[in-house]
Amino acid sequence: MEKIILLIPGIPIVIAFLLIFVNKKELIPKISLILSSMIALLGLYGAYYVISNDTQIIGFGGLLIYNQLSAVLVPYVAILGLVIRKYATKYMWDEAGYKRFFILLNFIFASIYLLVMSNNLIVLALAWQLMSIGLYLLVSFNVGSKTAVKNARWTMYIHKGADLVFLLAVILTYKTFQSLDLATLSEKWLLMSKTSLDDSMIFVIGLLFLIAAMMKSAIVPFHIWLPYTSEAPTPVSGLMHAGVVNVGGILLNKLAYLLMLTPGVLHIAFGIGLFTAIFASALMLVVSDIKRSLGYSTVGQMGYMIMEIGLGAFSLAVYHLIVHGIFKATLFLESGALIKYARHDPNIPERLSYKVFWEDKTGNKSNRLFYLIALFTILPVLAFIGVKMVLSEEFFEFNAAIVILAFAWLTGTQLFLSFFKVSKSDSIKVILALVSTFVLILFTYEFIGLTLEHFLYGEDALLFYKAATLNVTMASSMVMLAVIMTIGWLFMYKQHFVEIPNADIKPNKMKWLFYKLLAKEGFYFEIFKRSKKGRL
Amino acid sequence: MISGILLFVLAAGFPYYIFLEKNKRIGSKTIFLVSGFLLLCAIVLSFFIANEHPTSLVVISFLSALYTIYKATKTTNFYKLGYYFIFINAPFFMLFEDKGAFYSLSLLVSLVGIYFIGRFYEKNYGSANYLAVRGVTLATPYLSIYITVYLLCIALYPPFPNSLFFLNYLFSSESFGLWSIVVITLFAGNFFLAMRVMEKSLFGKPNTHIHYVDLTFKEKLLHLSVVIVLLGLSIYGLKELLL
Numbered sequence: 001m002e003k004i005i006l007l008i009p010g011i012p013i014v015i016a017f018l019l020i021f022v023n024k025k026e027l028i029p030k031i032s033l034i035l036s037s038m039i040a041l042l043g044l045y046g047a048y049y050v051i052s053n054d055t056q057i058i059g060f061g062g063l064l065i066y067n068q069l070s071a072v073l074v075p076y077v078a079i080l081g082l083v084i085r086k087y088a089t090k091y092m093w094d095e096a097g098y099k100r101f102f103i104l105l106n107f108i109f110a111s112i113y114l115l116v117m118s119n120n121l122i123v124l125a126l127a128w129q130l131m132s133i134g135l136y137l138l139v140s141f142n143v144g145s146k147t148a149v150k151n152a153r154w155t156m157y158i159h160k161g162a163d164l165v166f167l168l169a170v171i172l173t174y175k176t177f178q179s180l181d182l183a184t185l186s187e188k189w190l191l192m193s194k195t196s197l198d199d200s201m202i203f204v205i206g207l208l209f210l211i212a213a214m215m216k217s218a219i220v221p222f223h224i225w226l227p228y229t230s231e232a233p234t235p236v237s238g239l240m241h242a243g244v245v246n247v248g249g250i251l252l253n254k255l256a257y258l259l260m261l262t263p264g265v266l267h268i269a270f271g272i273g274l275f276t277a278i279f280a281s282a283l284m285l286v287v288s289d290i291k292r293s294l295g296y297s298t299v300g301q302m303g304y305m306i307m308e309i310g311l312g313a314f315s316l317a318v319y320h321l322i323v324h325g326i327f328k329a330t331l332f333l334e335s336g337a338l339i340k341y342a343r344h345d346p347n348i349p350e351r352l353s354y355k356v357f358w359e360d361k362t363g364n365k366s367n368r369l370f371y372l373i374a375l376f377t378i379l380p381v382l383a384f385i386g387v388k389m390v391l392s393e394e395f396f397e398f399n400a401a402i403v404i405l406a407f408a409w410l411t412g413t414q415l416f417l418s419f420f421k422v423s424k425s426d427s428i429k430v431i432l433a434l435v436s437t438f439v440l441i442l443f444t445y446e447f448i449g450l451t452l453e454h455f456l457y458g459e460d461a462l463l464f465y466k467a468a469t470l471n472v473t474m475a476s477s478m479v480m481l482a483v484i485m486t487i488g489w490l491f492m493y494k495q496h497f498v499e500i501p502n503a504d505i506k507p508n509k510m511k512w513l514f515y516k517l518l519a520k521e522g523f524y525f526e527i528f529k530r531s532k533k534g535r536l
Numbered sequence: 537m538i539s540g541i542l543l544f545v546l547a548a549g550f551p552y553y554i555f556l557e558k559n560k561r562i563g564s565k566t567i568f569l570v571s572g573f574l575l576l577c578a579i580v581l582s583f584f585i586a587n588e589h590p591t592s593l594v595v596i597s598f599l600s601a602l603y604t605i606y607k608a609t610k611t612t613n614f615y616k617l618g619y620y621f622i623f624i625n626a627p628f629f630m631l632f633e634d635k636g637a638f639y640s641l642s643l644l645v646s647l648v649g650i651y652f653i654g655r656f657y658e659k660n661y662g663s664a665n666y667l668a669v670r671g672v673t674l675a676t677p678y679l680s681i682y683i684t685v686y687l688l689c690i691a692l693y694p695p696f697p698n699s700l701f702f703l704n705y706l707f708s709s710e711s712f713g714l715w716s717i718v719v720i721t722l723f724a725g726n727f728f729l730a731m732r733v734m735e736k737s738l739f740g741k742p743n744t745h746i747h748y749v750d751l752t753f754k755e756k757l758l759h760l761s762v763v764i765v766l767l768g769l770s771i772y773g774l775k776e777l778l779l
Contacts, residue, residue, distance in 0.1 A: 061778075061779075063778065096674055097673070097674065097677075100673075100677065120778070122703065122707075122777055122778060123778075125703070126694045126695065129693055129694050129699070130693075130694060130695070132693075133688060133693050137684075140739060143671065143673045143674060143738065143739040144671065144740065144741040146740075149739045149740070153731065153735060156731060160724075160727050164720065164723060164724070167703070167706065171707065174707055
């Protein structure tokens with residue numbers, strides 16, 4: 001009976017096939033919604049089955065699996081799919097190619113389900129490539145627009161590159177380990193991890209899989225396709241930023257036991273992920289186009305995700321991709337309503353937050369910066385250390401702690417500053433609010449992160465941390481964290497705490513050059529254009 | 537060796553450039569049909585003669601394929617494109633040995649579809665040239681579906697058989713220097729050309745000076761039968777690949 005869950009990847013294909021024969025426009029979203037609700041229900045039932053029986057559902061000759069990872073991701077993708085379909089019902093109504101859109105949407109969802117539920121590297125390779133073509137056809141949906149088609153072409157080039165690299169990795173895996181079954185391979189890799197080995201072939205395989213994941217997840221230097229594909233219809237943008245870019249993280253989670261054998265690859269992932277996170281987040285602040293800004297925001301988040309994987313925090317990457325997906329899909333799908341609202345009332349709505357953090361100014365020019373920094377950095381760190389000491393002492397042997405702290409700090413600050421406009425003169429209230437947000441995020445992250453970690457990998461999670469450890473002592477980790485947080489806090493303070501601007505202040509040359517570098521998106525396109533013209 | 541040369545003559549591009557393309561009286565449609573027929577002969581022969589080729593022949597056909605990729609970027613004619621794809625994929629036919637026959641058969645079936653598309657263009661728009669008839673996706677959706685399917689098939693995308701036989705070969709063969717170069721170059725070559733045609737024929741705004749015509753019921757059935765054959769080959773390919 002439970003094997004019926006394994007039919008999930010086939011249901012969107014059936015929907016797409018049925019839609020070909022539907023001529024009444026009203027029926028297209030109805031059929032799509034009703035049948036995709038079935039997927040969500042099946043996904044939830046599957047999750048319930050896996051959790052309650054502590055087992056996995058394997059079928060189709062071992063090709064498909066509904067395991068712990070699927071139990072988390074399939075319901076998420078299914079519910080996201082329902083929301084996107086519902087949103088597209090009205091949003092796409094007047095667009096040419098309404099039926100084509102729903103067919104393509106179902107097609108790409110089928111490939112996502114297949115990818116999540118695959119237990120065989122060939123099935124994974126097929127799903128991986130199917131997703132590329134589905135994405136290409138959706139991104140170029142507005143076929144009449146030259147820029148949409150051009151950007152879709154670039155997207156396709158990068159994704160085809162990812163397909164090729166992925167295929168090479170799969171072939172090498174088969175030739176090295178003589179199996180394509182992921183469950184068998186994972187067991188083999190776990191066994192191998194108990195004996196110390198230094199195999200260059202495993203490093204090459206791991207690196208190829210990492211590059212393939214980076215290409216699909218828009219990690220620097222393969223990021224250019226994501227910020228430029230916002231011309232696609234909003235539901236497609238929502239799907240792309242909340243679903244498609246996450247496949248890199250999903251792939252690396254599926255291959256977690258392989259990556260455990262190659263600490264070198266994990267360290268590369270950490271380095272590139274960290275660079276992407278910083279670089280893309282800086283670009284996000286500087287680029288003038290709001291859609292591109294959102295694109296870079298996603299690139300930055302993907303950088304965090306890869307960085308977490310690089311630190312062995314595989315389950316946190318899963319949690320991150322889900323939370324980020326929900327957040328970004330909300331942003332995209334809400335944009336239309338927000339524009340409509342702004343057209344009616346262009347003024348900033350006077351919410352409670354506005355009165356507390358902005359309007360109610362004291363006018364005092366008190367300079368308590370040092371104490372505030374201390375309050376903002378030391379207090380949360382102490383709170384976290386205290387809680388962690390009580391919960392799991394051994395955790396501090398691994399560097400993932402620094403990421404969790406930094407991530408909680410960044411998410412808390414970003415979240416707070418995204419929603420509230422704050423005044424510099426009323427810093428104490430703001431600082432207290434930021435600290436509360438930080439602690440809230442930290443505990444949520446910790447609670448869900450640990451639960452997810454236990455559910456997905458059990459005791460093996462510690463092995464991942466061990467493999468990924470950078471051999472940095474806890475004390476130096478904490479010092480680094482404090483430095484990062486202080487610098488970050490100062491940056492945030494200068495950027496976001498609004499003061500009356502002084503027109504006479506001009507940036508010095510260095511600052512101006514730095515700004516130009518970011519505003520020009522790292523001169524990525526300039527270099528490309530020049531090299532194309534043969535001037536480089 | 538003789539069988540190798542025979543199959544090379546039948547499947548690779550050089551003979552066609554020497555004898556057929558130079559002859560002004562022979563149109564691209566005829567070359568397409570002749571080269572398609574010769575490829576079919578090569579496929580049939582390969583079931584009876586051992587499909588093993590010396591490296592030198594693979595190298596020659598690979599060079600021919602590279603030249604053909606260059607030539608294919610200059611054309612906007614479905615017929616020319618069709619036989620260029622045969623020449624481009626000739627090194628695969630030789631390199632894949634026993635599995636090359638099925639790969640080439642899948643290619644041939646998708647090219648049959650391209651041939652029907654070319655004929656449709658010739659009948660309705662005067663020539664098999666697709667450049668002027670842009671924006672097919674919006675104007676004639678059924679035609680666009682079939683062009684997309686054939687081009688995706690050639691661009692080596694699953695679940696179409698070309699991709700599955702290609703993968704099957706990759707898993708069963710021993711990789712070496714020339715193998716890697718040929719496989720990666722032609723994998724990219726097929727993809728770039730197919731995407732180029734897709735962009736120039738399917739996408740863009742429909743031309744207001746052209747009266748667009750979609751497939752008739754008979755034509756739809758014809759293309760559907762080609763797609764069914766492709767699906768049949770896909771099922772066989774999938775079975776070969778997974779079991």
